[in-house]
């Protein structure tokens with residue numbers, strides 16, 4: 276599932292191909308994936324695209340000022356790609372929305388499992404108020420102080436708290452596990468037991484891991500591709516995610532797999548002891 280680094284990679288690669296382009300036409304092949312008004316204007320026809328925005332795992336196609344805005348969530352298997360010409364397989368039944376740009380290129384929203392979607396808003400401001408306001412601060416920019424304030428009274432397991440998008444936006448199962456391993460913190464530890472040192476350590480490690488993942492083009496675990504249709508490489512550097520039962524890369528102990536907040540959680544019992 277695309278998390279912050281993957282969505283950021285989509286945003287950056289997409290930006291190179293769409294900024295300054297005018298949307299000529301839109302084809303909605305599956306209306307159910309679009310929430311909000313489904314008109315040409317609402318879907319940006321006639322508008323010039325600006326730099327796309329991101330908050331957590333959410334992406335937005337913006338047109339500046341009072342222009343309309345389209346929010347995109349990639350869900351589990353969604354992708355948003357821009358190609359120079361019509362996609363080779365123009366009958367691909369998983370492509371739900373197709374935008375035609377003024378240089379002939381095509382931007383497509385594809386989502387086989389349909390957990391993602393496209394949301395239309397009258398303006399970027401409306402989108403922020405109606406949709407992004409429910410999200411916590413972005414994981415790439417959150418400060419130790421804010422993290423402490425948001426996690427301080429939570430009795431839930433730190434793993435579950437990291438996944439709660441209303442507390443901190445952008446982390447999913449992959450980066451939460453990698454982050455806790457990097458910090459030597461047990462995923463089972465109640466968030467309220469974190470010390471000031473832990474808050475600082477978490478914030479620093481979070482930025483480092485997320486930035487490295489962005490530089491590596493994100494993690495392609497299943498079918499993630501960036502805005503140019505390319506897979507990421509960060510999955511080769513995962514230390515714990517997807518490695519339950521295998522030896523810890525640091526101490527050699529067998530990595531444990533548990534279910535926390537309904538998600539498979541992998542950690543090293545020796546490097547990440549429960550305090």
Ligand SMILES: [Zn+2]
Nearest residue numbers: 523526543546
């Ligand atoms: Zn270990």
